[in-house]
Amino acid sequence: MATRQGAETGAFALVRRRMSLRGRFGRGPRVAAAVLLAVAVVAGGTGAWAIRYDRHTINILPSDTVIGGVPVGGLRFHTAVDRLKARLEAPLHEPIHVSAEGFQADTTAWDMGLQLDVRSAVEKAMAANHQGNLFDSVWRRWRGNDHRVMSLKPAWKGGLSTPLLDEAKKAVAVAPRNARLDTSSGFVRITPDVEGRALDTDRAKDVLTASLQRGDKRVQLPVVHPRAAVQSSAFATVILVRTGENRLYLYKNGQLSRSYQVATGRPQFPTPTGTFRVVGKLTNPVWINPHDSWSASMPERIGPGPDNPLGTHALALSASGVLIHETPDVGSIGTNASHGCIRMRGGDEVDLFNQVPTGTSVVILSAGAPKPRSDTPTPQSANQNAAVNY
Secondary structure, rough: OHHHHHHHHHHHHHHHHHHHHHHHHHHHHHHHHHHHHHHHHHHHHHHHHHHHHHHHHEEOOOEEEEEOOOOOOOOHHHHHHHHHHHHHHHHHOOOOEEEEEEEEEEEHHHHHOOOOOOOHHHHHHHHHHHHHHHHHHHOOOOOHOEEEEOOOOOOOOOOOHHHHHHHHHHHOEEEOOOOOOOOOOOOOOOEOOOOOOEEEEHHHHHHHHHHHHHOEEEEEEOOOOOOOOOOOOHEEEEEEEOOOEEEEEEEOOOOEEEEEEEEOOOOOOOOEEEEEEEEEEEEEEEEEEOEEEEEEOOEEEEOOOOOOOOEEEEEEOOOOOEEEOOOHHHHHHOOOEEEOOOEEHHHHHHHOOOOOOOOEEEEEEEEEOOOOOOOOOOOOHHHHHHHHHH
C-alpha cells in the first residue's frame, strides 16, 4: 500500500510539473495578443473618432482665425463670408460724392475699383484645415492652437476709375481766353484775358485713391487754371491812330492817357490800317531814300539835323516802311500829307517816345475822309523836299 501511495505521489508530481511548464510557456503569447488587441481597439476607436471629428470640423474655421482684423473663428464658410462682407465690404458700397469745379458725381468706392475678394480669403483660411495628415490636422483643431491671422485690405482693380475721371476732365475743361483789343467803337477797349480750367490729371487719381482708402465720403478733385497765352498786360500800352481825324491816342492799362494831333498819308499814299507793333525805337535816325517814283530827285541819305524828315526820334512799326516820327514840316500836322508815315510835332514825339516800349500794339483806323493840305510849301532844297513829301 505504501508502494501505491508512493507511485500515486510520483504520478501526481509528474502531472504537476507538466502543468507548471505548460503555464509558464503559454501565458506570454496570450498577453501579447491581448495587448495588441487592446491597442487595435484603441487605435480603431481613435481613428473612428478622428474621422468623425474631421467630418464635423473640416468646414469650420479654427477658433483663433482672424481675417482682415475681423474674428471669424468657429464659423462655417458662408457665415464667415457674410460677416466679412458686413464688416469690410459693405463700407465700400456706401455713397461717395466726388466733385470738382464744374463737375458733380455720386459713386461708391467699389464702383470706382477699390474692391476686395472676401470669398477667396475665407477659402484660403479654410484650406489650412486640409494641410498635413488626418491626425495632424485633427490634433491641431482639437487642441485649439491652430492660429490663423490673415490680412485682407481693399485693392484697386485697374481701369475702373478711368471713366469717372474722363467724365470729370470733360466737364471741368474750359479753355483760357486771350485778352484782345476791341476797336469796334472806333476807339480802344481791352477785353481782359480769362483763365482756363482743367482737371489736374497728374494728381486727381492720387487724391481719389488716398481719399477712398481713408474712407472719405466727399472727394474734391484738384483743378488747375491755365493762363491765357495773351494776357491783359500785353496791352498795358496801346497806340491808336485815327486817319481822317488825324489824331493819335495813347492808352495806358486800358485808359486814355494822352492824345496828339498828327499828320497821316495822302489819299494816293494812305497810311495802312490794321493792328501793328512797335518794332524799333530810333534816336537821331538817318533818313534813307526809299527809291520810289516820288523820291527819285531826293538825296540818297539825310543825316541828323534840322532838315531830316524823321526829326530826332522815330518809332518803327511792323507795317513795312511806316514810322511814327517827328517832322520839321509842322504845318502838315492835322492833315493827310505824308507818304504813309505818321508825323508828329517834335515835343509830342519825344513825349510819346518816352512812354512807349518796343512791342507796343499800334491800331490804325480810318476815321473819316482825308483832309488834304491846302498850303503845301515850296521846298527850297532837296532836304526840304524830302521833309515835305516823305
